[in-house]
Amino acid sequence: MLSDIIDVLADPVDGSSLSGVDDFSRLVSSSGHSYDIARQGYVTLAGGRGLRHSGDSMEMVLARETFLSGGHFAPFVEAVTAGVHQALEDNALPLEARPVIAEIGAGTGYYLSHTLDDVDGSRGVGLDVSVYAAKHLARCHPRAGSVVADAWERLPLADESVDAITVVFAPRNPAEFARVLVPGGQAVILTADRGHLSELRDPLGIIDVEDGKVERLLEQFSGYLQQVGEAEVVEFPMNLDKKSIAAQIGMSPSARHIGAELLAQRVAELPESMIVTARARVTRLAKAPQNQEVPQN
Template sequence: MLNHIVDVLADPIDGSPLSGVDDFSRLVSASGHSYDVAKQGYVTLSGGSGLNHEGDSLDMVTSREVFLSQGHFAPFVEAVTDRVSHALEATHADEPVVLEVGAGTGYYLSHTLDSIEGSRGVGLDISVPAARRLAKAHPRVGAVVADVWHGLPLLDGSVNVVTVIFAPRNPAEFARVLAPEGEVVVLIADHGHLDELREPLGILGVEEGKLERMLEQAAGHLVAVGDPQLLEFPMRLDRESIAAQVGMSPSARHVEAETLRGRLDALPEHMDVTARGVLVRLRKA
């Protein structure tokens, strides 16, 4: 709910603080700008520039919800929550703020908030269908529609931990909103992730050197802390789980639906598939 996190939100136009009025049906800034809160509980803070694209479609969001709810990525969510918990031990905030960029349906963020007493979550996503799910994901989550590339509608130094799970990154903005002792926790897909599905389905692979490029882009804003943590585990997936996994990914836009359905139907009833990711910790440079 937005009332839990409004004290860290900022006007996307001029960066001034926001507050809720008219029973939180609107957020208004100190400079007089007003932003309507949707009836589903999220707010769009995109400033005058608007949004570059719509993000995940309703079908992609539904696929994400189906796949994640089955627990296939549980080791990923446990690792992220554990890392956030350790990072917050260095803070002295009574109600620490966790920002997830590209929060989707709120699966990861909700798990983290459930595990850390008193924590508050800002879930940010460019997708309106995702924000509708996100707004109802957890009582201490506030859902915001915004484009990370246009800037984060949050006050300087207002966030204790930023999490980014398989989502876009803006290192300069992460450094700006991060509290002095804060940490950025990033989970990226590693080369080999879901490779068993690449050839039979003709879907996108994970390019090599992704971690190195991320660290290069962060230079001057964020620095790595400790060694990256490799997370690798097997998953036994049935056809519908595989369909949901592909449907929630960028591959959903690169293979025609009829073609993909035919390839899925040709798969065995179950497949052993490898999940592979790298967890990286960063702090202000």
């Protein structure tokens, strides 16, 4: 719930602190701005220019829910949660700490809720620019709060308030991640790797993941956060039926490029079930501990 993370949230306009008023039906900042909490439990924290992206559509969010509920990406979720455990251990948090985990572009909250279940006493912020995703995020876990915000803008999170950031196939904002992470805090980032869904590429006409994704990620973060250890490859086979394949493509940007009708036609021509490779990398990046600058490359 938003009340669990109120100390972490900040006014998107000026970064001032927020508190819940009128039975927690609104958040009000110390500078006087007011943000209504939607009936479904999420809050939109957008600055003066409002939201300039809409994120995933309702259809994409539903497809994501259908696909993820099949458990096909379980090894990815385990890898992200393990990365968060490692990140918290590296920063030697005291046992009584209630670590804050913020997931950026959190979708339905599948990853965030698993991590919150696994990390005792942790609190979560699920941030996504899609209102449809935010509705799911609001009910994904009792210790998660759901926020609609744009990852490319100033994040509505207080300076040095987040112990770990997770990003799964979603946008990243290095300068903002460095601002909101506590000293020694880490970002755990899962990026698709070349070969991901390779068996579906030709039959469905979807493009492959480009080479050098992790290298570009590191370049993007240079001067903000520094890589910890090596990126870990997570690869496994999935046995997918046609419904799961349609949902997998429906939750991805390919859904927009191909179009629903053509996609349905192509899926209909596939065998009843297929073994499909899932492949991604987990990269951890840390903010320098207190009083230490991140070395410039």
